[in-house]
Amino acid sequence: MPQGTFCNTTPIGTEDELKALLGDKGGAQYYEEMKELDVDSDAIAALLEKTCQSRIRTWLEICAHCGMCADSCFLYRVNDRDPKQVPAYKIQSTLGELVKKKGKVTNEFMRHCVDVAWSQCTCCNRCGMYCPHGIDMGVMFSYLRGILNSQGFVPWEMKIGSGMHRVYNAQMDVTTEDWIDTCEWMAEEYEEEWPGLEIPIDKEDADIMYTLNAREPKHYPEDLAEAAILFHLAGENWTVPSTGWEQTSLSMFAGDWAACKMQVESVYNAIEKLRPKRVIGTECGHAHRATVIEGPYWAGREDGLPPAPYIHYVEWVAEALRTGKIKIDPEKKIKEPVTLQDSCNYVRNHGLAKATREIMSYIAEDFREMGPNREHNYCCGGGGGFNGIGKYRKERNKALQTKRDQILATGCKLVIAPCHNCWDAIRDLEEEYEIGIRWSFLKPLLIKMAIVPDHLKLPEE
Amino acid sequence: MAEITYEGKTFEVDEDGFLLKFEEWCPEWVEYVKESEGISEITEDHQKILDFLQDYYKKNGIAPMVRILSKNTGFKLKQVYELFPSGPGKGACKMAGLPKPTGCV
Numbered sequence: 001m002p003q004g005t006f007c008n009t010t011p012i013g014t015e016d017e018l019k020a021l022l023g024d025k026g027g028a029q030y031y032e033e034m035k036e037l038d039v040d041s042d043a044i045a046a047l048l049e050k051t052c053q054s055r056i057r058t059w060l061e062i063c064a065h066c067g068m069c070a071d072s073c074f075l076y077r078v079n080d081r082d083p084k085q086v087p088a089y090k091i092q093s094t095l096g097e098l099v100k101k102k103g104k105v106t107n108e109f110m111r112h113c114v115d116v117a118w119s120q121c122t123c124c125n126r127c128g129m130y131c132p133h134g135i136d137m138g139v140m141f142s143y144l145r146g147i148l149n150s151q152g153f154v155p156w157e158m159k160i161g162s163g164m165h166r167v168y169n170a171q172m173d174v175t176t177e178d179w180i181d182t183c184e185w186m187a188e189e190y191e192e193e194w195p196g197l198e199i200p201i202d203k204e205d206a207d208i209m210y211t212l213n214a215r216e217p218k219h220y221p222e223d224l225a226e227a228a229i230l231f232h233l234a235g236e237n238w239t240v241p242s243t244g245w246e247q248t249s250l251s252m253f254a255g256d257w258a259a260c261k262m263q264v265e266s267v268y269n270a271i272e273k274l275r276p277k278r279v280i281g282t283e284c285g286h287a288h289r290a291t292v293i294e295g296p297y298w299a300g301r302e303d304g305l306p307p308a309p310y311i312h313y314v315e316w317v318a319e320a321l322r323t324g325k326i327k328i329d330p331e332k333k334i335k336e337p338v339t340l341q342d343s344c345n346y347v348r349n350h351g352l353a354k355a356t357r358e359i360m361s362y363i364a365e366d367f368r369e370m371g372p373n374r375e376h377n378y379c380c381g382g383g384g385g386f387n388g389i390g391k392y393r394k395e396r397n398k399a400l401q402t403k404r405d406q407i408l409a410t411g412c413k414l415v416i417a418p419c420h421n422c423w424d425a426i427r428d429l430e431e432e433y434e435i436g437i438r439w440s441f442l443k444p445l446l447i448k449m450a451i452v453p454d455h456l457k458l459p460e461e
Numbered sequence: 462m463a464e465i466t467y468e469g470k471t472f473e474v475d476e477d478g479f480l481l482k483f484e485e486w487c488p489e490w491v492e493y494v495k496e497s498e499g500i501s502e503i504t505e506d507h508q509k510i511l512d513f514l515q516d517y518y519k520k521n522g523i524a525p526m527v528r529i530l531s532k533n534t535g536f537k538l539k540q541v542y543e544l545f546p547s548g549p550g551k552g553a554c555k556m557a558g559l560p561k562p563t564g565c566v
Contacts, residue, residue: 019522025482025560026475160563171564173523182528189537215565218526219550222538250564286565388564393476420565 004033009040009152011256012163018173021163026390027156037152039110044103047150052099056143059135060096063088069137072130074378074402075120087127087137090116095144110153117144117255118155119392122383122399124344129375141384145255154254155389161250162259169266170214170246180242182217186225195458199228202274203239208316209276209308210240211247211267211291213284213420226443227282230317233450234325238280244270247281249290253385257298264295271307278309280316283441285345285383285419288312293350312346314418317442318355321362332449334364339412341370341403341426342377343419351375356418359442363449370406378402380417382425400429408435415439467493479554479561483518486558498545498552507544507556509534514557524554524562 003009005020007030012018024030069087070076076085083089094113098105121141128136148154149162164171174182183199191197200206208231216223231238244266251259271279281287292310296303320326340360346352353374360367370377381400386392403425407415417423417439426439465472468489473481478497480486491503491511500507513534517525527549531538545552550562 022560022563023522157563164564172526172562174526178526178528181532182526185528185531186538189539213565215550217528218564219548219562219566221527222542225538248565388566390476390561424566 002033002036002038003152004030004037006030006156007033007037007152007159009150011259012159012166015167018160018163018167021156021160024156030156030159031391034111034114034153035107037107037110039103039105039107039151041103041105044098044105044147044151047147048099048103051146052143056095056140057099059133059140060092060099062133063092063135064133066132069127069131069135072127074124074126074381075122075399078399078402085120087121088135090120091137091140091144095140095147098144098147110148110151113144113148114153114155115392117141117148118158118385118389119395122344122379122381122386124379124383125348126344126376126378129348142252142255145253146257147255149255149257154256155385155391157388157390158250158254158385161385161388162254162256164214165249165251165256165259165263169243169263171248171250172214172218174214174217174246176243179217179245182221182224183240186221187228190225190229193458194229194232194456196456197228197232199224200239202242205275205277206237206239207277208236208238209271209274209279210238210282211245211279211287212240212282213248213287214246215420216282223282223441223443226441226447229447230320230326230443230450233447233452233456234320236325239274239276241270241274244268244273247287247291248284249286249295250385250388252286252290252294253388260290260294261298264291265299267291267295268299268301268307276308278311279306280311280313283313283418283420283443285343285421289345289349293345312350312352312355314346314352314355314359314442317446318358321359326446327451328362328446328449329451334414334445334449335366336414337366337368337410337412338364338414338416339368339370339407339410340373341380341415341417341419341422342374343417343422344377344379344383345419347377348375360416363445368410368412370410378406380419380422380425381429383421387421387424387428397428397432400425400432404429404433404435407437413437416442416445418442465493475561477561480558481560483558483560486515490558491556494552494556498547498556500545500552504544506536506540510536510541510544510549510553511557514553514559518557518559524550524559
């Protein structure tokens with residue numbers, strides 16, 4: 001039966017368990033234990049019976065093996081068109097086999113599925129647009145991740161990530177006290193430059209409730225301050241919740257369905273408690289997918305919608321520029337050629353390509369599209385958790401070549417990436433391939449370009 | 462896992478170049494990392510941050526959030542970035558011998 005000390009079927013439940021797992025650096029012991037982990041075929045069969053429903057079963061059956069999905073997959077293309085990277089092959093040889101064999105598979109097979117599910121598919125969903133039957137391998141790989149996770153077969157960092165959600169209600173160790181302290185700290189530090197700047201906490205009936213990614217308070221608090229500055233400039237009546245502020249879901253990448261539900265419900269509870277007119281999420285792709293697109297279903301919401309209208313940051317920026325809430329100084333527009341990364345999670349999966357292009361029309365004089373773009377854009381190379389899994393760094397770095405070549409073809413040295421995951425992947429591709437580019441979220445660029453209304457200026461100005 | 466040799470010392474590093482064994486940390490490691498981090502000279506201020514990161518890590522097994530770092534060292538966020546241009550979560554942790562933070566970073 002061997003259940004490992006670290007690699008096992010029990011989700012992380014306490015801070016001590018989390019720290020013990022973190023202490024196994026790089027998952028050295030964890031992955032050794034995974035080799036011995038038993039496969040409970042009956043449990044897999046029961047889970048498949050309960051959760052593998054008509055859509056996925058139909059998709060697995062009707063695949064005509066036509067190969068149209070092959071070229072749609074950037075991982076197939078970047079890996080020398082290896083037939084083993086054809087999306088249909090990837091899913092048929094993993095989930096397809098698992099279903100066919102009703103869970104009667106070996107440990108070795110399960111570990112093979114882990115490699116395919118987390119290093120050969122970023123769940124970017126591009127293949128679904130090219131399949132004549134509309135079969136979406138990304139959806140199926142997300143599902144496979146859940147089956148694997150239920151048996152303890154999940155990359156080390158993913159188990160940590162979903163464990164963080166379970167312990168802290170955030171993908172990182174940020175407690176409510178730390179979060180509130182960070183909000184107060186950022187407002188205080190930036191008020192020197194922005195008189196009257198506030199980060200209002202738990203304000204009821206505000207026009208906007210803002211949610212973000214735990215990496216912001218944990219490692220990049222300036223991102224929170226920048227959001228506050230832009231709301232301040234736009235004169236918005238906004239707030240952040242003291243709990244339920246974390247919009248992301250590493251549990252989604254990990255396939256930890258119970259943690260997905262738990263996490264998104266913390267956000268929905270905050271919405272119900274504070275009753276904002278609408279909610280705005282930060283410049284993050286997967287947070288939007290987790291909380292706006294998939295979250296309502298995890299939480300069992302009958303209307304398939306969050307408790308209040310919930311928009312992505314780029315939608316708010318486009319609106320703020322359109323309505324003149326934020327005005328751009330024409331002299332400060334970006335003069336150099338600049339390109340834009342379309343995040344799969346809110347562009348392909350939620351149709352927001354127009355919003356980002358509208359923003360570019362206000363802020364850039366020489367905006368150049370990547371090719372392909374909009375819904376057809378390629379994944380940054382690090383989506384779906386790929387960036388964060390050390391074991392697959394070599395494969396991830398290879399995957400980054402697609403984005404590198406797309407960027408090089410534009411001739412731009414500046415890339416706007418309104419998604420944390422894309423931003424990280426583009427930073428990492430610069431570190432790896434040194435092509436001489438810079439990358440940025442929208443917020444810091446907008447602050448540099450915005451016209452500051454007189455009443456918000458520093459007194460000595 | 463890769464090995465790096467610098468000034469007669471050998472370091473085991475992970476796939477992102479972070480020290481795999483905290484106990485292998487030594488001043489030579491700082492010298493090795495500082496160049497790639499764009500830091501010309503390690504000042505007392507750098508040292509203060511490195512010391513705090515190491516103390517916190519020894520006690521908690523994880524890197525502190527920036528607020529805790531700022532509170533305990535007295536540096537404002539801007540100063541932290543001036544000292545460690547690639548940011549506290551990356552450059553400073555790497556130099557202090559902490560593992561790469563997990564999650565979306």
